[in-house]
Amino acid sequence: MKPRILLTGANGQIGTELAIVLPPLGEVIALDRQQLDLSKPDDIRRTIQEIRPTLIVNAAAYTAVDQAEKQEAVAQAINADAPAWIAREAKKIGAGLVHYSTDYVFDGSKHSPYEESDPPNPLSVYGKTKLAGEQAIQDVGLPHLIIRTAWVYGTRGRNFLLTILRLASQREELRIVDDQFGAPTWCRDIARGTASVLARLMADREGALSLPATGEVYHMTADGVTNWHDFAVAILEEASHVPANVSWLRAATEGRSLVAKRLSPITTAQYPTPARRPAYSVLSSSRLAQRFGVRLNEWRAQLHSAFTDGEVQ
Numbered sequence: 154m155k156p157r158i159l160l161t162g163a164n165g166q167i168g169t170e171l172a173i174v175l176p177p178l179g180e181v182i183a184l185d186r187q188q189l190d191l192s193k194p195d196d197i198r199r200t201i202q203e204i205r206p207t208l209i210v211n212a213a214a215y216t217a218v219d220q221a222e223k224q225e226a227v228a229q230a231i232n233a234d235a236p237a238w239i240a241r242e243a244k245k246i247g248a249g250l251v252h253y254s255t256d257y258v259f260d261g262s263k264h265s266p267y268e269e270s271d272p273p274n275p276l277s278v279y280g281k282t283k284l285a286g287e288q289a290i291q292d293v294g295l296p297h298l299i300i301r302t303a304w305v306y307g308t309r310g311r312n313f314l315l316t317i318l319r320l321a322s323q324r325e326e327l328r329i330v331d332d333q334f335g336a337p338t339w340c341r342d343i344a345r346g347t348a349s350v351l352a353r354l355m356a357d358r359e360g361a362l363s364l365p366a367t368g369e370v371y372h373m374t375a376d377g378v379t380n381w382h383d384f385a386v387a388i389l390e391e392a393s394h395v396p397a398n399v400s401w402l403r404a405a406t407e408g409r410s411l412v413a414k415r416l417s418p419i420t421t422a423q424y425p426t427p428a429r430r431p432a433y434s435v436l437s438s439s440r441l442a443q444r445f446g447v448r449l450n451e452w453r454a455q456l457h458s459a460f461t462d463g464e465v466q
């Protein structure tokens with residue numbers, strides 16, 4: 154029988170792309186925040202009981218990293234409590250759960266890529282609530298995958314790519330931190346990577362969509378490493394080759410042309426933010442490659458693809 158997949162957060166960066174790539178794997182019921190508000194446990198319970206999915210893919214989250222410092226209770230409800238409710242309901246009906254988490258569960262004190270087995274130590278409320286979500290799912294003990302990704306961007310939503318394009322259309326000089334290192338990852342590649350993992354699991358189990366019984370954590374980011382400043386330089390390089398009338402680019406710049414002439418590197422200390430961020434949060438995705446044969450492209454190649462092929466239909 155065709156698996157039935159319940160997708161939450163269907164309007165987010167990763168959620169939008171999942172709604173496009175998951176349908177070949179099964180019947181997808183994609184719900185956005187209006188259709189399923191994860192701050193309401195009763196709605197979570199009722200929805201899962203009514204739909205009775207084989208698999209739940211939770212792409213919803215409270216992702217406003219700085220705002221979370223002042224809204225800890227909301228971040229906790231969406232990032233930690235809701236995954237626990239989802240996991241409990243999923244377990245009752247024998248469904249599996251795919252859940253996303255973040256590089257910000259680490260403190261950034263390492264100097265080589267973080268492995269799944271490295272001890273987390275989040276610096277921010279966002280990171281703490283995401284880690285609590287991971288642990289809650291593990292405590293429920295249902296078949297699951299936790300996929301940690303990083304520095305997510307796409308051509309819609311709120312992200313660094315769109316912020317840089319907007320600012321570059323307003324100011325001649327942008328000052329951008331160059332002492333935080335990570336791997337910018339295109340939301341479409343994360344969705345495709347997730348679909349490949351699920352397809353591989355189905356192939357291993359003769360078409361049944363069942364996840365590892367005790368749950369596993371995988372890192373899934375673009376290959377390579379950069380810093381925010383160099384990422385911004387690459388963004389403006391790519392933008393200079395793309396016609397200004399591409400609709401997502403026009404929306405990002407509100408129709409203005411790009412006027413930025415200087416991208417000046419600054420330190421994190423020169424740009425204080427409410428949330429502390431890890432100085433180094435590169436994740437090693439080798440476990441993912443070894444287990445599923447899935448490896449995302451290098452970050453620079455992904456960025457090029459986002460510019461040339463990034464429109465969401």
Ligand SMILES: NC(=O)c1ccc[n+]([C@@H]2O[C@H](COP(=O)([O-])OP(=O)(O)OC[C@H]3O[C@@H](n4cnc5c(N)ncnc54)[C@H](OP(=O)(O)O)[C@@H]3O)[C@@H](O)[C@H]2O)c1
Pocket residue numbers: 162163164165166167168185186189190191192212213214215216231252253254255256283301302303304305306310311340
């Ligand atoms: N963004 C990043 O840089 C990043 C980095 C590492 C890991 N991740 C993880 O990747 C996953 C997907 O993130 P993303 O980048 O796709 O985030 P996103 O674009 O912010 O999407 C998150 C979605 O969750 C929805 N949501 C928020 N509160 C909700 C609620 N109460 N009920 C139901 N839905 C709610 C949002 O709805 P609205 O559209 O209505 O706001 C949004 O559509 C998350 O687990 C996130 O922690 C993200």
